[in-house]
Amino acid sequence: MxxxxxxxxxxxxxxxxxxxxxxYGDPVFLELLKHVDVVEFREAMSEKCRExxxxxxxxxxxxxxxxxxxLEEIRRRAKVVIAYGQCAATAGINALKNHTSDYRKFxxxxxxxxxxxxxxxxxxxxxxxxxxxxxxxxxVNKYEVLQIVSHLLHGKDPVxxxxxxxxxxxxxxxxxxxxxxxxxxxxxxxxxxxxxxxADGIPCEACRGFVDKPNHEALVKVLDKRAGMPKGWARHxxxxxxxxxxxxxx
Amino acid sequence: MSFHFIKDQDFPxxxxxxxKARTVVGPVAKTSRQQEKFVFARLTDPAALxxxxxxxxxxxxxxxxxxxQNLLLFDxxxxxxxxxxxxxxxxxxxxxxxxxxxxxxxxxxxxxxxxNYTAHREAATVVVSSVQKVSPRAFWASIGTxxxxxxxxxxxxxxxxxxxxxxxxxxxxxxxQHGKFxxxxxxxxxxxxxxxxxxxxxxxxxxxGTSASxxxxxxxxxxxxxxxxxxxQDCFSCGSCNTVCPTCYCFDVQDWWHVDQNTGGRTRTWDSxxxxxxxxxxxxxxxxxxxxxxxxxxxxxxxxxxxxYLNEKLGGPACVGCxxxxxxxxxxxxxxxxxxNSIPEA
Numbered sequence: 012m013x014x015x016x017x018x019x020x021x022x023x024x025x026x027x028x029x030x031x032x033x034x035y036g037d038p039v040f041l042e043l044l045k046h047v048d049v050v051e052f053r054e055a056m057s058e059k060c061r062e063x064x065x066x067x068x069x070x071x072x073x074x075x076x077x078x079x080x081x082l083e084e085i086r087r088r089a090k091v092v093i094a095y096g097q098c099a100a101t102a103g104i105n106a107l108k109n110h111t112s113d114y115r116k117f118x119x120x121x122x123x124x125x126x127x128x129x130x131x132x133x134x135x136x137x138x139x140x141x142x143x144x145x146x147x148x149x150x151v152n153k154y155e156v157l158q159i160v161s162h163l164l165h166g167k168d169p170v171x172x173x174x175x176x177x178x179x180x181x182x183x184x185x186x187x188x189x190x191x192x193x194x195x196x197x198x199x200x201x202x203x204x205x206x207x208x209x210a211d212g213i214p215c216e217a218c219r220g221f222v223d224k225p226n227h228e229a230l231v232k233v234l235d236k237r238a239g240m241p242k243g244w245a246r247h248x249x250x251x252x253x254x255x256x257x258x259x260x261x
Numbered sequence: 262m263s264f265h266f267i268k269d270q271d272f273p274x275x276x277x278x279x280x281k282a283r284t285v286v287g288p289v290a291k292t293s294r295q296q297e298k299f300v301f302a303r304l305t306d307p308a309a310l311x312x313x314x315x316x317x318x319x320x321x322x323x324x325x326x327x328x329x330q331n332l333l334l335f336d337x338x339x340x341x342x343x344x345x346x347x348x349x350x351x352x353x354x355x356x357x358x359x360x361x362x363x364x365x366x367x368x369x370x371x372x373x374x375x376x377n378y379t380a381h382r383e384a385a386t387v388v389v390s391s392v393q394k395v396s397p398r399a400f401w402a403s404i405g406t407x408x409x410x411x412x413x414x415x416x417x418x419x420x421x422x423x424x425x426x427x428x429x430x431x432x433x434x435x436x437x438q439h440g441k442f443x444x445x446x447x448x449x450x451x452x453x454x455x456x457x458x459x460x461x462x463x464x465x466x467x468x469x470g471t472s473a474s475x476x477x478x479x480x481x482x483x484x485x486x487x488x489x490x491x492x493x494q495d496c497f498s499c500g501s502c503n504t505v506c507p508t509c510y511c512f513d514v515q516d517w518w519h520v521d522q523n524t525g526g527r528t529r530t531w532d533s534x535x536x537x538x539x540x541x542x543x544x545x546x547x548x549x550x551x552x553x554x555x556x557x558x559x560x561x562x563x564x565x566x567x568x569x570y571l572n573e574k575l576g577g578p579a580c581v582g583c584x585x586x587x588x589x590x591x592x593x594x595x596x597x598x599x600x601x602n603s604i605p606e607a
Contacts, residue, residue, distance in 0.1 A: 035520075042520045161518040161525075170515055174500055174536035181504035181589065182328035182531060184300045184318040186293040189591050193294075198497035198591055212293055222498075224537055226556070229495040233591050 015065035015164065018051035019095070020085055022071030022078055023105050023133060028096030029054045029070055031150045035157070043157070046164060064088050066163060068095040068146075072102035074133040086140040091163060094135060094142045095156075097149040097252060101220045104149060105133035106254035109261040132261050144169050147219035149252060152204050172203040173223050176215045179206035188214045194238035196249055199225035217249055221256040264445035265437060268423040275440025276307035279350060282439060283386075286324055287352040288314040301351070312353050312419065315396035316583055320507030321354050322365050325381040326531075332377055332514065334526045343526075344376055346384035350436065353390040353417070356457075357401035357581040359410035361507030362387065364575050366412055368510050371574070377529070386432040391418040391453070392460040398584030400598050402461035403468045405577035418453035425453040466584065466598045472577045474606070479568040481607035486557070492600055493560035495592040500533030502563065502586035502595040508579045509533070534566075535559050568601060 067089035097103030176197035200217035415433030
């Protein structure tokens with residue numbers, strides 16, 4: 012059987028998730044290349060590909076209408092499309108700008124009016140094309156990505172957690188951030204990362220976005236009452252990675 | 262059954278001897294920002310054992326039913342089972358956790374015996390330790406009092422000048438060779454009983470009613486949707502209450518592959534009925550159904566399981582009053598005493 016053709020594409024993002032794909036180390040990466048044929052991946056090779064694809068990894072959010080034809084072209088060519096990383100999945104941190112009107116001035120200064128810098132509300136790529144699977148995270152968890160690829164190679168549906176980070180903290184007996192007077196967003200954040208941040212003494216910031224049905228109101232209450240966060244801050248706290256998953260989505 | 266006594270000054274040598282002879286797992290401290298919590302961990306240094314712990318983050322069931330357990334490893338068509346029993350001593354289990362182990366023992370043994378659990382359990386010697394410090398959310402003195410711990414091999418109680426060691430089984434008796442023990446006097450045995458009674462009096466929370474009356478009223482409240490919706494209003498479905506519970510035993514099984522795509526494993530992971538996807542099932546042809554889709558239904562299900570559904574099978578409620586769920590719930594809505602006490606009598 013011919014090896015599945017795999018390609019990477021990027022839209023509005025930092026390309027950090029693609030870099031993560033090169034962080035497996037030589038033995039793992041070279042072994043993986045025995046099972047997939049990477050035909051386009053600008054972080055690591057200069058070749059481009061116009062052929063049909065088995066798996067398209069799309070990084071970055073959909074924030075410019077001008078990008079739609081390119082997304083549609085990728086969709087037409089690919090059997091499987093994976094939203095690769097939080098920007099592609101929900102627009103992640105890009106969606107922070109959705110709630111501001113003066114970002115162009117602050118980011119680009121005197122060049123703010125240049126036409127190619129114009130962009131719309133940042134959304135996940137599934138707002139433009141059908142997405143088959145999601146690799147969440149800022150950046151993606153490279154081991155989870157390896158399992159997603161393995162599952163697809165074996166003809167199985169990848170298993171992506173829809174439970175909160177608390178589950179993973181408890182499994183590894185991490186002391187709860189709330190027990191040490193800190194805050195945490197783990198109760199509504201999607202797991203799958205293995206909860207490394209609270210284990211290192213850092214609150215979860217929900218970089219994999221929310222679970223499908225987060226209880227955001229309860230989180231605001233707990234951040235206010237237990238973590239002592241001012242009410243307004245508690246309400247906006249999750250916006251860094253979940254602006255498009257909250258009740259006040261633009 | 263025989264009662265022995267070991268002096269405080271002889272205790273470290275007993276532990277050292279034990280550690281030299283066997284794998285010993287016991288409660289040790291874990292800290293973050295000067296907050297001290299406890300976990301069961303493998304002992305290398307006898308001084309690390311903290312029998313003055315109040316409660317551990319996870320219950321000792323993890324020694325036999327770990328959060329992640331390989332059921333098998335495969336290399337192409339060749340399969341290796343994941344059962345690797347190790348003769349270990351589980352030292353310092355609180356009596357409420359022993360009751361919980363008795364329950365998981367029964368549940369994994371019934372019908373199709375689960376050797377992934379029982380093989381590890383049988384290889385262990387379990388030494389119970391009386392509670393020296395009661396945790397802030399404990400209510401073990403007021404729940405399922407008709408059920409007594411029974412699966413332990415020995416029971417250790419701190420008294421003035423040393424510890425009383427009650428050897429219950431031959432396995433418990435066998436540990437005596439590692440330390441300097443004398444026969445316990447009647448006075449020391451009495452002091453051990455008093456220590457247990459005193460700890461029970463210190464439980465800060467209390468469940469009202471009897472196991473039977475609570476089972477009855479919790480069951481009767483099943484259809485009172487407004488009650489469960491109110492209880493679950495601040496529920497995150499985060500699964501913390503399930504994940505720290507000593508009597509929860511549900512798991513999910515998934516396959517995984519190494520990057521060579523030929524070797525890999527089949528792993529079971531603790532599952533949690535509070536989480537949204539727990540009851541999501543396939544209807545075939547790509548269709549799905551979630552038979553506990555609402556947060557309140559899942560919240561209610563936990564109380565049905567803990568207070569009513571398993572009572573006949575276990576002889577009492579499937580809750581031992583450790584208070585781990587109450588402490589782990591950041592919204593503080595999981596406390597079984599608060600919920601069950603507030604359900605009106607049927």
